[in-house]
Amino acid sequence: MTTPTRRSLISLIVLLLAAFVPAWGQEIRHEIHFPDLPGLITLKCDLHMHTVFSDGQVWPTVRVTEAWRQGFDAISITDHIEYQPFKDDIPTNHERPYQLAKGGADARGLILIKGTEITRDTPPGHFNAIFLDDINPLDTPEFLDAIERSNQQGAFVFWNHQAWQGEEKGSWMDVHTTMFENKWFHGMEVCNGGSYYPTAHRWCLEKNLTMLGTSDIHAPDLRLRSAPDDHRTITLIFARERTAESIKEALFAGRTVVWFQDQLIGKQEHLEPLFHAAVRIELPIIRSGKTAWLRVRNAWDVDVQLTRTGDVGPGSIKLPARATTLVRVTTAEPDSPLDLRYVATNLLIAPETGLPVVLKVEGSD
């Protein structure tokens, strides 16, 4: 009797250990690579996601471990106020996701921003309010009351997935004008999950609204790391410091770029310095006869697609992420300085408009 009992006891202990090792063993974070801008820190942020407290499929702490593991700096859990399909199992408590996630976020140095999704039929649609003190006052029948109360708390408010029910339903209505004129909403999702909204993109440029990209994730995110060809849609935020307060200041100032699939979407004033911080020609330049060999280093997590607009250089160049590409340039005057003029077709400064870039090559004398 003794031996089998002891054996089952040992098996039980081994099983328990296996179950708890991740809790006190190792957790690994894989960094996302984007350079900083002069005087600013590039923070990788996902400001729209759900848990079982609305229609998501995970407990709030899971959102923290996923985000930290995949290299994010800040997240906001934004459960729907008005839509809780699991409320028979999980009682309505708008503050609870933040409370449950906060300890794990603090332990990992992940910035957790208190937020929610104000959820009305389209139009007017869904709006996220983040940097809230208290979500409860937003649980009110009138849509504009909820928006106004968000603003009374100093929240940053943005319009989610503008055309998710079609362009017609995503039209700009009087209610949006009222909000816009009162400065009650401050940004729009240009990208949500796998969708890109060119109309939202255009409105952000025309009306000086902040561009956001978010995952709006509901299911567990099983990725171990973010990769150039497999990552969440997120917002790069150019903040003065690595704090929630600085993120808020940067959002109100519009200092963002969206990372969506193999594209970056943002204002030229941010994309251009970000590109030049990431993509550099290594020195010295090797020249031979009428040929110059350029080693072009691409240090960020985006493959860059270049199409020539000037007279020098190959017709198109692909610079894979976090790699160096040898580019051969033939010219009648190989010793003179060269300006390689291209458009980066997957770095969008407006719908269907790539970022113009000039790769400057020094002369040899």
Ligand SMILES: [Zn+2]
């Ligand atoms: Zn929504």
Ligand SMILES: [Zn+2]
């Ligand atoms: Zn949502």
